[in-house]
Amino acid sequence: MISRQVRDAETGIEPAKARLEDLRSACGFVPAAVGLMVDSPALINTFLSAFGHFQDEGTFTADERQVLLLSNAVANRSEWAVAFYTLQALTEGVEPSVVEAIRQGMLPRNHRLAALSAFTQSVIELRGQVDEVELAAFQAAGFTSEQVLEVITGVAISAMTNYIANIARPPLEDAALPHSWNARELVGL
Template identity: 25%
Template sequence: MSRLHTPARDDVSEATQGILDAVGAQFGFVPNMFATLASNPTVLDVVVGLQTSLSRVLDAKTRHTIALAVSQANECDYCVAAHSFVSSELGGMSSDDIDLARAGSSVDPRRAAVARFAQQVVESRGRVSDADLAAVRGAGYTDPQILAIVTVAVQALLTNFINNVNRTDVDIPAVTPAGTPG
């Protein structure tokens, strides 16, 4: 059960309702995370704004791969479910590629390097090794792209932390744990 207050739709401002409507149009429903964030309209605006801004860095499958790798490494059940749903339904990723991303890999060698690097960012708290940087550069990523990778990873961590603190009720189709038959 979620631990933070989720306001009723009628208890939030029209501006906040508009943000929730836009989120709902994208997903087909308003995910519990966004409904909870509506209790603090500034935080809702920051999270949605950050996600919108970061949709312009890297390609969608790379961003999804990062979010899946980070969410799995950070053991955020809600975000794993959400990013698996979005990656499959909106991002065109196969179930195999979603499972690989959660495990820090990909069917695509470049995205596999990004997934490994993103997990290293999380596990090392940003103190990646020279070898980690060399590996992601060796996959063809430039320093500006590495900055984007780190920023997308941190955005995923932000929502991981919010959902882990809240223990947000998963209202998104659940996924099987990585490495188990589905």
């Protein structure tokens, strides 16, 4: 059994405290899935480093990053992560219709965001065994070979947050409560 204690900047391990404080400043709270990682220095440090590189050095726009992360949360059926990334996507200015389509397991009407959502979910569902048609569709929407690799980075980051949330089932933060989600909301299930 893993600890279900969500740590923050005061209760976390010393090397992670400053980074947890940065998260609290950015989000208004330390996201529960990240607070659960603190008991493993290997996990928290890997996550924070990977997420920092993904956000600061990646080529996706802010709304594309949020579509990718929300699509991953839906593909991983992570209720906490869907609620959290819904909040983040709406805060970043992603159109509510795009967010709602992804939450329902559908593709957004925006062609570029639909290609990103479809490709990232395929990478998860097919465990990276995407075919040339899927890869070509992603690139036909204007995405680059570098961004194929960035999708893999996003999938890895999502695996860390989504899986720990799926295992520990942390409570939703107050800000994410209005965006609670259940996998039964997926169309066709």
